[in-house]
Amino acid sequence: MRIGIIGGTGKEGAGLAGRWAQGGHDVTIGSRDAERARAKAAELSGPAGRAIGGMSNRAVGLETTLGELKDACRGKVVISTVVPLSFGGGRLFTPPPHGSSAEEAQALLGPDARVVAAFHHIAAHELSAAGHDIDCDLLLCGGDADAKKAVILLGSGMGLRAVDVGALTNAGPLEGITAVLATINRRYKLKNSGIKITGLPA
Amino acid sequence: MRIGIIGGTGKEGAGLAGRWAQGGHDVTIGSRDAERARAKAAELSGPAGRAIGGMSNRAVGLETTLGELKDACRGKVVISTVVPLSFGGGRLFTPPPHGSSAEEAQALLGPDARVVAAFHHIAAHELSAAGHDIDCDLLLCGGDADAKKAVILLGSGMGLRAVDVGALTNAGPLEGITAVLATINRRYKLKNSGIKITGLPA
Secondary structure (H helix, E strand, O other): OEEEEOOOOOHHHHHHHHHHHHOOOEEEEEEOOHHHHHHHHHHHHOHHHOOOEEEEOOOOOOOOOHHHHOOOOOOOEEEEOOOOEOOOOOOOEOOOOOOOHHHHHHHHHOOOOEEEEEOOOOOHHHHHOOOOOOOOOEEEEEOOHHHHHHHHHHHHOOOOOEEEOOOHHHHHHHHHHHHHHHHHHHHHOOOOOEEEEEOOOO | OEEEEOOOOOHHHHHHHHHHHHOOOEEEEEEOOHHHHHHHHHHHHOHHHOOOEEEEOOOOOOOOOHHHHHHHHOOOEEEEOOOOEOOOOOOOEOOOOOOOHHHHHHHHHOOOOEEEEOOOOOOHHHHHOOOOOOOOOEEEEEOOHHHHHHHHHHHHOOOOOEEEOOOHHHHHHHHHHHHHHHHHHHHOOOOOOEEEEEOOOO
């Protein structure tokens, strides 16, 4: 699959890029600063013979703000891993007016973007430890069944069990789980708490 | 522990009553209709020699609306298992204006009630199958450390591992997880999906 990661130089983006490149996908990470993207891509390309490209968000065919991405994302599968957390003390998670960041992205990109909310709970720390099994389910939701199939493939390629949590209106609760995991990480001094759904047939 | 369950004749309340009575606690379930509470209590008291009381919510020292419960709950540990789900189609979970039902209860009961949000994810179906291990963690949050200790005891008495998710401002995300589990139950034709936190020390 050809995958472009907007703002892919952060920990989560870099972790996903590494795992997907390892799975044989053609991955390019974008940054506002093309030089920074190239440097990060070179760094990530080292281990395990992975080749990751780096360019400006614009050159990836992407822009830095979602509104400008509308044309580029038409018909494409767009994965929203965004979680609107506020670390300033007080309430950690408040859903945005649309109900979730994923629904906000859908509203900005228009109905032709096939938005799937996923990968919020897969810790960057787990992603970056290559060769290490990730002990977390891939919870995802969205309105386009084929787009969800593509995301499930991207998850199973890194050994993740996917659990389909229905329509994009469930993205708020999925994003909120990250607040739960972030709090658990802090309280129990962990870097990589995750969640597994119980009761599913084996 | 002496435990009163407001509206305890429903599936979740009856399940908790059964498990707690089995653990040796002194449990009374309340209902608006005292006769209905007594009948349900008699039915629940049958198995395993449990004795559960039943009376009107008012007689349990409780009223049917939280606002009227303010005096009765002063200084007491109050467990909120409430999840504001809308099953009419569309969005399943929308947090109330206070952020969560638990924070709404805290606001109604005043600062002297020691509100803990917990037990949202323990399926009624799992609770009622006595002698059956419950494959789900007990996620809880609240502002009173001693109240959380009491709730953790109530959970460990039925074999649940407790995970402390910090302050009551995290109750919204905990309540939202129930929307995730309800959706999974519907999509995968289950009655008792649950969640486990991964990455915690054994």
